Amino acid sequence: MFHKMWKMKSTPSSLIYGWRAFQDRLPTKDRLSRVGIRLQNSLCCLCNSNEESVEHLLVACNVSSLIWNICDKWFGIQTVHHCTPIEHFLGFCHTGVVGKGFRMRGIVWLTIISLVWKHRNEIIFRNGVCDAVEVFAFTQVKTWAIIKAKFDKVVFSFSEWCIDPLSCIKMSS
Numbered sequence: 001m002f003h004k005m006w007k008m009k010s011t012p013s014s015l016i017y018g019w020r021a022f023q024d025r026l027p028t029k030d031r032l033s034r035v036g037i038r039l040q041n042s043l044c045c046l047c048n049s050n051e052e053s054v055e056h057l058l059v060a061c062n063v064s065s066l067i068w069n070i071c072d073k074w075f076g077i078q079t080v081h082h083c084t085p086i087e088h089f090l091g092f093c094h095t096g097v098v099g100k101g102f103r104m105r106g107i108v109w110l111t112i113i114s115l116v117w118k119h120r121n122e123i124i125f126r127n128g129v130c131d132a133v134e135v136f137a138f139t140q141v142k143t144w145a146i147i148k149a150k151f152d153k154v155v156f157s158f159s160e161w162c163i164d165p166l167s168c169i170k171m172s173s
Contacts (some may be wrong), residue, residue: 005089005110008103009150013097014110021054021085021113046116046130047124057120058113059088066132067112068092071139075166085113101169102153107150108165110142115139147172 005018020026029042031051044052046063052138058064059081068081079095082088093105115135122128144161148154 003015004093004102005106007024008106008110010107010110010146011114014107014114017077017117018110018115022089023056026054026057026117028054028057031039039078042119054078054085055083058085058116063130063132064116067116067136067139070132070136071108071112074136074140076164078167100172104147104151104169104172107146108139111139111143112136114141 005022006015007076008015008018010018017026024031025086027041031053034041042051044056044061045049046057047061050056050061058070060083065081072079075095079091079094082091087163089109091104091153092109095105112135115138119128119130119135124128140162144158147161151172154172158169161168
């Protein structure tokens with residue numbers, strides 16, 4: 001499993017977030033509590049309704065689910081969102097693409113989880129406001145920039161990427 005993730009041409013920080021999510025090593029509130037750190041509450045700061053765990057924060061939370069649903073609509077696909085990061089990664093990356101397309105979808109997945117984590121930290125440490133649409137919009141910008149920088153023969157524009165990412169991926173595969 002890890003070898004597939006490490007083959008993604010994503011940013012090093014996104015790869016680290018992915019690896020830590022797969023290993024349940026992100027310092028979520030439930031993990032901090034398990035190692036004896038006392039917190040004011042253990043609720044997810046995105047939805048304020050469930051305990052914050054890796055699975056909840058990145059996949060099951062209403063806010064992260066909204067981000068994944070927006071992404072599914074963007075790609076023009078319907079998929080089942082699995083509960084664990086590994087299952088979610090595999091389900092997301094294998095939908096409708098192979099080869100370079102798998103790696104490009106992997107970059108999108110890694111970018112979303114890293115941005116959800118950073119958004120969570122912005123809310124906790126800087127009193128930020130929860131905004132799923134903002135996270136997704138930044139995902140589009142960041143993934144396009146990564147793909148343009150890391151893949152040869154990528155000829156699609158940012159606007160083409162935003163309008164029809166699946167065609168852009170197929171065009172580049």
